Amino acid sequence: LGLKIVINCGGIRHETYRSTLKTLPGTRLSWLTEPDAYSNFDYDPKSDEFFFDRHPATFAFILNYYRTGKLHCPNDVCGPLFEEELAFWGIDETDVEACCWMNYRQHRDAEEALDSFETPEPDAPEDDPALTGGADGDLKRLCMQEDGRRTTWWDVWQPKMWALFEDPYSSKYARYVAFGSLFFILLSISTFCLETHEAFNTIYNKTENVTVGNVTHEEIVYEVVTDGWLTYVEGVCVIWFTIEVMLRVIFCPDKAEFFRSALNIIDFVAIVPFYLEVALSGLSSKTAKDVLSFLRVVRFVRILRIFKLTRHFVGLRVLGHTLRASTNEFLLLIIFLALGVLIFATMIYYAERIGADPDDPTAAAHTNFKNIPIGFWWAVVTMTTLGYGDMYPETWSGMLVGALCALAGVLTIAMPVPVIVNNFGMYYSLAMAKQKLPKKRNKHIPRAPQPGSPNYCKPDALAMATASPHRLMGNVLGPGMVGSGSMMGTGDCPLAQEEIIEINRAERKCDGEDEAGRNEGRKERRSSRTSSGVGPVLQVEQGLDGRRCCEHCHLRSLVSFSLNISQ
Numbered sequence: 001l002g003l004k005i006v007i008n009c010g011g012i013r014h015e016t017y018r019s020t021l022k023t024l025p026g027t028r029l030s031w032l033t034e035p036d037a038y039s040n041f042d043y044d045p046k047s048d049e050f051f052f053d054r055h056p057a058t059f060a061f062i063l064n065y066y067r068t069g070k071l072h073c074p075n076d077v078c079g080p081l082f083e084e085e086l087a088f089w090g091i092d093e094t095d096v097e098a099c100c101w102m103n104y105r106q107h108r109d110a111e112e113a114l115d116s117f118e119t120p121e122p123d124a125p126e127d128d129p130a131l132t133g134g135a136d137g138d139l140k141r142l143c144m145q146e147d148g149r150r151t152t153w154w155d156v157w158q159p160k161m162w163a164l165f166e167d168p169y170s171s172k173y174a175r176y177v178a179f180g181s182l183f184f185i186l187l188s189i190s191t192f193c194l195e196t197h198e199a200f201n202t203i204y205n206k207t208e209n210v211t212v213g214n215v216t217h218e219e220i221v222y223e224v225v226t227d228g229w230l231t232y233v234e235g236v237c238v239i240w241f242t243i244e245v246m247l248r249v250i251f252c253p254d255k256a257e258f259f260r261s262a263l264n265i266i267d268f269v270a271i272v273p274f275y276l277e278v279a280l281s282g283l284s285s286k287t288a289k290d291v292l293s294f295l296r297v298v299r300f301v302r303i304l305r306i307f308k309l310t311r312h313f314v315g316l317r318v319l320g321h322t323l324r325a326s327t328n329e330f331l332l333l334i335i336f337l338a339l340g341v342l343i344f345a346t347m348i349y350y351a352e353r354i355g356a357d358p359d360d361p362t363a364a365a366h367t368n369f370k371n372i373p374i375g376f377w378w379a380v381v382t383m384t385t386l387g388y389g390d391m392y393p394e395t396w397s398g399m400l401v402g403a404l405c406a407l408a409g410v411l412t413i414a415m416p417v418p419v420i421v422n423n424f425g426m427y428y429s430l431a432m433a434k435q436k437l438p439k440k441r442n443k444h445i446p447r448a449p450q451p452g453s454p455n456y457c458k459p460d461a462l463a464m465a466t467a468s469p470h471r472l473m474g475n476v477l478g479p480g481m482v483g484s485g486s487m488m489g490t491g492d493c494p495l496a497q498e499e500i501i502e503i504n505r506a507e508r509k510c511d512g513e514d515e516a517g518r519n520e521g522r523k524e525r526r527s528s529r530t531s532s533g534v535g536p537v538l539q540v541e542q543g544l545d546g547r548r549c550c551e552h553c554h555l556r557s558l559v560s561f562s563l564n565i566s567q
Helices: 056-068 079-089 098-116 135-142 153-166 172-194 228-250 255-260 262-280 286-311 314-325 327-351 372-383 396-414 417-436 459-467 469-476 500-511 515-532 535-544 555-566
Strands: 004-009 012-017 049-052 201-212 215-226 481-483 486-488
Touching: 004 056, 012 056, 056 079, 079 098, 153 172, 153 228, 172 228, 172 286, 215 228, 228 255, 228 262, 255 262, 262 286, 286 314, 314 327, 314 417, 327 372, 327 396, 327 417, 372 396, 396 417
Parallel strands: 004 049
Antiparallel strands: 004 012, 201 215, 481 486
């Protein structure tokens, strides 16, 4: 064997030393230095080179990692593409240098943001006969499910009715319902605001007999009564919201999750007081009057219906995601303001007492800052640059403290705000991109590998992969397996890293794996790779562990993966 080795990646030839490839044992390139590499990989004896049909631009960075020991990622390559290349070559992503880590993770942040704006794909087109009726709809209702059970009326209409009220973009009927809901929300909020205007209220006075001890006398009681037509309009709105909530509860696929939603809780809290008020309006007891007074105060909950507009306007959803993503920045802003308020309220209290009249020890006539808690209000107003003018310093020392307080407030608020603005811009651009993306109803399915192709699947491997895709690791990566008449362990597989990215992505979507757990798993895989040299296979095994996906989402990749091992 020569000291040098030639690798042709995507048509571009790279030449390096064999000792360079041995610096990272257990990776795909390190296996090229083994004696049996000429039979396991695509080797051309005429040109004396190994050929890989992979992305040539990213391979230069990966090969440079073997030379320098530092892994950098290119700026002109999409993050998921570089992630797939790392997985193919058997390199752990945690080896990426700190200077490139944020750029490398940028695609994951974008994917998570896009997932938060994910809208369920409609089960049928807008003119679906199953929703509008017809012969095709009857056939769908009479068809059999995959498990052999006959499709019931509930199986057909439950997802359609749920999408009708939950997803405004699922069909044209869902848009009609969304417009109706939007109309009644705005009408209810307008009615709530008009009820407080004096033009729509009439003051009535009536006499009541009041008994104090043994003496009974009459008292004049003034009562404000809202115009009746506003009450009727509110009643119509409540009837609409009641029907909407009842249908959403009936057709909801997850009742527990439904009642945990903040918007659904707002619906119930805004509807119930109206019915209680109607039921108790005819009673004249003192308890009923007290309850009615309380219910009238609770009316302000109706204004919270404005948050239901988040289902119809992307901008409001973007604002909500921005607030949640900027929690740390808001906490930092509150801490900065709290420190500034405490410091400047104390300083203004003592600064205003410089030169005070000795005959007035409390300085009540000399200054408005009679104590430090009152100075809290002044400090908040000054730091936020509002300046109501109800309290102001009168001494030169107090004016100096006020100037410092205003400058500190401007600097304090200006520091976290750009981060919040950047979060809003990122979420808004991603939301707009999500809306402009075409809906993928039928994904392109590649043609099955033909005989002679490196990924051609033998019948026995196909049967093994399709028999139990969830238990693939137990069947394939056992102590050994029969493949082409020989026993083969996990460490002999040169193509075990092919499907790691797809599997890990499925894990993050299905299991909601947090970042700390992923980092811990990566460290374990990295230590296992460097110690035993079988890191890629162990990474596949850990990636498959605990995965809960449907039996078809990774079937094609698992078939190819099982064939590589069996060979």
